Amino acid sequence: MKNVDYFTFEGDKGSAEIDKQPDLCPFCKKHMTPDFIKAYKPTKDYSGQETLEIVFKCTNENCRGLFLAYYDNGISGMRAHSDWFRFNGSGGARYREIVEFSEIIDKISPNFSIIYNQARAAEGLKFLEICGPGYRRALEFLVKDYLIAKFPKDSAAIKGEFLGQSIQRISHQDIKDCAERAAWLGNDETHYVKKHTAQDLSDLKELISMIIDWVNLTEKTAHYKKTLSSKK
Ligand SMILES: [Zn+2]
Numbered sequence: 001m002k003n004v005d006y007f008t009f010e011g012d013k014g015s016a017e018i019d020k021q022p023d024l025c026p027f028c029k030k031h032m033t034p035d036f037i038k039a040y041k042p043t044k045d046y047s048g049q050e051t052l053e054i055v056f057k058c059t060n061e062n063c064r065g066l067f068l069a070y071y072d073n074g075i076s077g078m079r080a081h082s083d084w085f086r087f088n089g090s091g092g093a094r095y096r097e098i099v100e101f102s103e104i105i106d107k108i109s110p111n112f113s114i115i116y117n118q119a120r121a122a123e124g125l126k127f128l129e130i131c132g133p134g135y136r137r138a139l140e141f142l143v144k145d146y147l148i149a150k151f152p153k154d155s156a157a158i159k160g161e162f163l164g165q166s167i168q169r170i171s172h173q174d175i176k177d178c179a180e181r182a183a184w185l186g187n188d189e190t191h192y193v194k195k196h197t198a199q200d201l202s203d204l205k206e207l208i209s210m211i212i213d214w215v216n217l218t219e220k221t222a223h224y225k226k227t228l229s230s231k232k
Helices: 103-108 112-122 128-152 152-160 161-165 173-190 201-227
Strands: 002-008 013-018 035-041 049-058 067-070 084-091
Touching: 002 049, 013 035, 013 049, 049 084, 103 112, 103 128, 103 201, 112 128, 128 152, 128 161, 128 173, 128 201, 161 173, 173 201
Parallel strands: 002 035, 013 084
Antiparallel strands: 002 013, 035 049, 049 067, 067 084
C-alpha cells in the first residue's frame, strides 16, 4: 500500500491509496522499482468505475523510459472505498525517435518525412497491420513529389494518376526499378491478397531507403555538374 497525490482533469488535487507499484517496465521488461512522477485521475466525482493513471520512470539506466501504470477501483460494488486503487497493468506509447532525412528529400517532399515517421511510430507500437499502408503512402508522396519537382508542368497529371503510372515517368533506371518493387510490396501491405510472399515490411523499408539514397546521389551529382565546370 502506498499513498499517492493525484490531480484531476479539472485541476483539483486529491490523494489515494494504491495497492502496489508496478515492478516490471513495459518497455525494457526489466524488474525494477520505478520512480513515481505524477498521478492523474481523469474523473472528478466518485461515480462507479474510477481510474487512476500514474506516470512512472523506469530506473534501469539503459532504458530510462517513462511509462503509464493504470489503476482502477474494481468493478462496481466491490470497491473497498473511493480512494483506493488497484494496479491493472502498465504500458504506454513510446515513440519519440524521429528519422531525419536529407535537406534534398525534405525539400522535394515535406510530407514524406511526416508520413514515414507516422508509419514508423505505428510500427514501433506493433501496429503491424497499419504501418505497411503508411509506408506505402510515404512512398507515393516521395515518388510523386520527386516527379513534380522534376516536371512541374505535369504536376496535375502526376497528382491524379496511379502511383504505377507515375513510376513509369522516372528516367533514372535504378530509381525506377526500386520504386516499382517498393510499389509492389506496398500494395501487398494494402490489399487483401499478398502477392509477394517471400518479402515483407523490411524489404519495403529497404527499397524506400534505396530510393532515397539514389535521389540524394543523383540530385547531388546534378548540383555539382551544374555549379562546377572545367577550368582550362
Ligand atoms: Zn525500462
